[in-house]
Amino acid sequence: MAHPLSFEAFSDALGSLYQGPLENVPWASFLNLLNHTLQSKYVTFILRPPSSHVDGLMVNTNGTSAEATASYNKHFYALDPFVDLPNRQVVCNTEFIPLAEWTASEFYKNFLEPVGVLHILGADIRTSDGAQCRIRISRGPEQPSFTQADKDLLALFVPHLERAVQLHIRLNRIESERNLYAGAVDQMAVGTIILDEEGKVLQTNQVAERLLQDKDGLKRVDDGLQVGNARDNQEFRRLVKQALLSQKSSNPSVVEALRVQRPSGRADLGIIVRSVPLSAWNEGKQCPAVAIFISDPEQQSSAPQEIVRALFDFTPAETQLAMLLANGLTLDEASEELGISRNTARAHLRSTFSKTGVTRQTMLVRLILRSVATLG
Structure with missing residues (x-):
């Protein structure tokens, strides 16, 4: 039987739940914490249910067999009777399906029994933007079945998990768009460097990284940028300072151009410096403040x-x-x-x-x- 959570423990659990979208393996910390709290064998969070057209996307607690996950994705998902639960409601498998029918099913005999699972507590979440998620908590036959207290505890987290999933979807969408546009700029052979509010390099694309590695008219020095000769660099620093002041004062975006000589004698680099407009609710450090765009006349077109x-x-x-x-x-x-x-x-x-x-x-x-x- 699960122990009641203290306020501090519940707060910690919520913190790990909302931190989930930022983890390398989303919600891994929260799922392991939930597994420990409910004294269960496994916890699985299915972000995308598998189908005949696409593999499922799921996160499991430590100790889950990769082979079992793969076999569920490829075959056993179609035999799983514990699906399409009432939205946001916490249900035990024996409430959904009689125990005798459950243990007689092909899904139980060929998938669950070999991995030592009998009892399952679950909830399905269908969000307003189309996500269909499932959380499943498993115990073995040697463990007690889930109680009403266990159900109530999971029910506390379900609405928060739904909100965290919506945040995850939004972040993924933004990241996908960013990668798409960044890839397009790379294909156009334009180098891009993003500076933070202190003028330090925050991000570079592949083209800019190659130019920085060449150290021919453009190089990184103490997390900042140095360009061309002394006169070029002085003018570049002035333009960056002007762009930073423009951003901090919320003035219209400043756009300035600079031609930079290269020590090797190769064609000059063309550089555009522009401030990055702040969003209405922007706050915090290491935010994009200045965008540097670099064109290299000797860069060949990469059009396929x-x-x-x-x-x-x-x-x-x-x-x-x-x-x-x-x-x-x-x-x-x-x-x-x-x-x-x-x-x-x-x-x-x-x-x-x-x-x-x-x-x-x-x-x-x-x-x-x-x-x-x-x-x-």
């Missing part, structure tokens, strides 16, 4: 040839030529790279003009670089 070919209905040969031109080669250099004559290259070029409706090589290059192909 298959996408360029599909967008413009080019032949494979026309696609190869167009991509080389987009990456800065002249027609003669491109024909040499492809191992074809200049006349053949010109014929391919005329064909691309006809298909795209442009009349000059520079217009073709601009069309490709400004198309959605770079996001592929």
Whole structure:
């Protein structure tokens, strides 16, 4: 039988529940705490029930067999009779299904009995934004069945678990959108660096990280940034300071540009500095304050040839030529790279003009670089 929770213990449990969406394995701490409190064998939280179309997404307490989880996902979910419980209500398996019918079921004989489970306490949660979650607490045949006190204790957590799931969904949506946009910027070969309210590097994308590793006109120094020569760096620091002041005073976003020389003699970097507008309820440290966008003229377009070919209905040969031109080669250099004559290259070029409706090589290059192909 579960022991009543003190106010402090209940508060700690709620804290771990709401911390759940931020954990590497969501709700792992809360589930293990619940497992200990209810003196159960396993606790499983199913964030997404398995189906014939998709594997389930579930979190288990320590000691749960990975093989059992996999077999449930692949096969036994379809045999599970303890599903579709009344929304937000805590139910014991023997209230839902008679014990004799339960122990005679294929699900019990082939799945639960081999892992030493007889008693299950559960609740289903169906949220307003479409999530269908299940929490299942298991005990073995040598343990007592769940009591009303156990049910009441789990019922205390169910509404909080629903709210935490909604927070988890919202955070996941934001993270997915962020990753999508970050990936698009990477594909466009634009470096991005986010600075916090003290001007320290908070985040970089892949393109910016490569530029920082090269230390050619852009490098990290004591968590800050240093660019170009002394004059370039002085101007950069002024622009960052101005952007920070603009953000703190809630002025309209400041956008400034800077050209930075590289010690290697390679083409100058182009840098945009802009303040990041604060949200209405923004508070706390290490928040995005300044965004740095960097363009490297020598960075080649990474547009996939298959996408360029599909967008413009080019032949494979026309696609190869167009991509080389987009990456800065002249027609003669491109024909040499492809191992074809200049006349053949010109014929391919005329064909691309006809298909795209442009009349000059520079217009073709601009069309490709400004198309959605770079996001592929």
